[in-house]
Amino acid sequence: MAEHAAVVAELIGPTVTATVPLCGSRGSVTASTIVAGTRLPRFDNSAVDGFAVAAGGRRLTVDERQEFELVGQINAEPGEYPRLVAGLALRIMTGAPVPDGVDAVVAQEHVTRDGDRIRIAGGIAPSLNIRAAGEEVPDGAVIARRGAVMTAGLAGLCAALGINTVEVYAKLRVAILSTGSELVEGSAGSPRHELRPGEILASNAIMLTHAVAECGATVVHTATVSDDPEDFLDAMTRAGALADVVITSGGIGFGDHDVVKSSLRDRGVDLCIVNMRPGRPQGAGRFEGVAVVTLPGNPLAALASFEAFIRPALRTAMGFSGDGRPTLRAQLNHTIDTRPGTVRFILGAVANAPSGSVPVVDLTTTGRGLSAVIGANCFTFLDTDRPRLAAGDLVTVTVEGGAPGDLAR
Numbered sequence: 208m209a210e211h212a213a214v215v216a217e218l219i220g221p222t223v224t225a226t227v228p229l230c231g232s233r234g235s236v237t238a239s240t241i242v243a244g245t246r247l248p249r250f251d252n253s254a255v256d257g258f259a260v261a262a263g264g265r266r267l268t269v270d271e272r273q274e275f276e277l278v279g280q281i282n283a284e285p286g287e288y289p290r291l292v293a294g295l296a297l298r299i300m301t302g303a304p305v306p307d308g309v310d311a312v313v314a315q316e317h318v319t320r321d322g323d324r325i326r327i328a329g330g331i332a333p334s335l336n337i338r339a340a341g342e343e344v345p346d347g348a349v350i351a352r353r354g355a356v357m358t359a360g361l362a363g364l365c366a367a368l369g370i371n372t373v374e375v376y377a378k379l380r381v382a383i384l385s386t387g388s389e390l391v392e393g394s395a396g397s398p399r400h401e402l403r404p405g406e407i408l409a410s411n412a413i414m415l416t417h418a419v420a421e422c423g424a425t426v427v428h429t430a431t432v433s434d435d436p437e438d439f440l441d442a443m444t445r446a447g448a449l450a451d452v453v454i455t456s457g458g459i460g461f462g463d464h465d466v467v468k469s470s471l472r473d474r475g476v477d478l479c480i481v482n483m484r485p486g487r488p489q490g491a492g493r494f495e496g497v498a499v500v501t502l503p504g505n506p507l508a509a510l511a512s513f514e515a516f517i518r519p520a521l522r523t524a525m526g527f528s529g530d531g532r533p534t535l536r537a538q539l540n541h542t543i544d545t546r547p548g549t550v551r552f553i554l555g556a557v558a559n560a561p562s563g564s565v566p567v568v569d570l571t572t573t574g575r576g577l578s579a580v581i582g583a584n585c586f587t588f589l590d591t592d593r594p595r596l597a598a599g600d601l602v603t604v605t606v607e608g609g610a611p612g613d614l615a616r
Contacts, residue, residue: 208515208550208588211481215491216520218498219452222377229365232357234423235375236526241350243368246341251305252283254336258318258325259309263293273327277320281306296325311335344368354528376526381419382428382446385412386439386457386466387504390431410577411456411509415502418513419454422521422531434458434466443470447497454517457504459488467501476501483550483588486512506577511552514605515588532605537568543589543596550590554583555604568604583607 224238253259260275275296281288283302291297291308299305299312311331319326344350350368351361357375365373390409391402402408412429419426428449432442439458446453458467459478467490472478476492476499485508490501502512519530537557545551555570570587571579585604596602 208481208483211479211489211491212516212519214477215500215516216523218491218493218500219379219520219524220498221524222379222451222526224374225377226372226374229362229371229373232362232373232375233359235357235373235378236423237351237353237355237357237373238376238526239374240352241355241365241370241373243344243346243348243350244370245368246346247344247364247367248338248340248342250340252338253281253299253301253303253305253312254338255312255314256301257299257312257314257336258296258327259291259299259305259312260296260327260331261291261293261308262310262331273331275325275327277323277325305337309337312337354526356527376524379424379452379521379525380427380450381424381521382430382450382453383412383415383419383426384429384439384442384446384453384455385409385431385504386434386455387431388433388435390457392431410506411502411504414506414510414577415454415456415513418510418518419521422518423525423527424452424521432466434464436466436470439466439470443494443499447495450497452498452500452521453494454500454502454513456502456509459490459501459503461488471499471501475499482548483511483515483552484546485552486515489516491516507552507579510577511588514586515552532607534603534605535566536601537566537585537604539596539598539600539602540567540569541598543570545589545591545594545596547592547594550588552586553589554579554586556582557585557604557606565601568602570602570604 259281275294278295278297280298281300281303283300288304288306291306305312310333312335313327313331314336317328319328350364355361357373389405389407391406392409409431412431416426416429428446430442430446432439443453455467458465468478471494475494476490478488478490480487481489485505486503488503489512492499500517502509522530553570555568557566557568560566568585571583585606587602587604589602
């Protein structure tokens with residue numbers, strides 16, 4: 208598995224970098240450090256709706272006279288405001304600029320107003336409720352280092368600082384081809400097509416499309432192709448013209464008419480047997496200069512192969528750190544008969560556990576199909592020399608859709 212994973216990783220390789228508009232950077236990884244070219248906030252502003260008061264720089268205690276003359280109002284809008292002298296106050300809105308001379312902003316619920324006079328209940332600390340210029344982000348501060356993911360929050364911060372473009376690793380364009388003359392696109396019971404004996408509904412393309420999208424790459428083309436070699440090679444040429452990586456499923460087994468194997472093995476794609484179940488037959492190489500990774504047609508084998516080889520390669524190529532999936536150690540809740548010397552891909556479910564205790568996992572070992580995903584929230588590539596694992600033994604599982612802490616609580 209490690210050898211084939213290295214082949215696929217080298218084949219896909221790192222993507223190019225590009226400077227893109229901020230609105231087009233969602234989910235991408237930064238290829239350079241982002242530095243603030245200004246400060247945030249840009250000016251002193253009020254953190255609350257209330258009254259800006261000038262106390263002459265003094266800290267007023269509860270016992271001191273705290274009445275001020277109200278001389279105007281400042282809204283959260285552009286404008287020029289003169290310096291406020293001691294004893295005066297201004298009505299001020301949240302986000303509005305604080306004029307020079309203001310010592311504090313007092314929230315309106317702590318102020319009693321009588322015409323153009325206000326009285327404050329309690330003491331006034333210097334800079335109370337004033338957000339100072341540069342308090343959040345000083346000019347020249349590092350916002351994100353290379354390798355950061357462009358999240359909604361990071362994009363919003365960049366926008367607030369006037370950063371309109373970012374340098375990111377380009378997202379890989381992926382094409383997916385499902386092979387098999389027995390495959391039919393559509394849904395069961397569709398009035399447009401009644402399945403004939405021997406036909407099955409295609410599922411790998413939609414499964415792999417979701418898997419690719421979860422990695423942060425973009426699926427640009429999908430197709431279901433018959434077992435005719437000429438049709439398959441035409442489909443490969445069309446897919447290669449659109450994509451950086453082409454993923455095929457099916458047609459690489461041990462049969463006499465496996466179209467992917469017969470069509471690509473002399474055209475730059477090497478086929479091999481990998482020590483894992485399901486998913487023994489694999490392949491990788493280049494067809495007409497485009498990276499190609501071939502997966503088995505069995506849906507569970509295709510899913511296992513994607514997780515083992517393609518997911519880490521895609522993410523690494525696009526600048527992500529790791530495969531994006533948390534792992535945890537969990538106790539088996541039942542005995543498992545293993546296959547020493549062979550790595551097994553097994554789906555399972557991790558149960559919630561009290562804080563401080565070890566989570567318990569139920570690994571599904573029956574069946575070869577996608578029905579194993581029912582109720583599953585984790586998986587493992589089980590590799591052990593022991594012929595049997597007992598209830599209570601620890602295994603490492605990869606968690607899908609959630610952090611380990613979510614399951615451990």
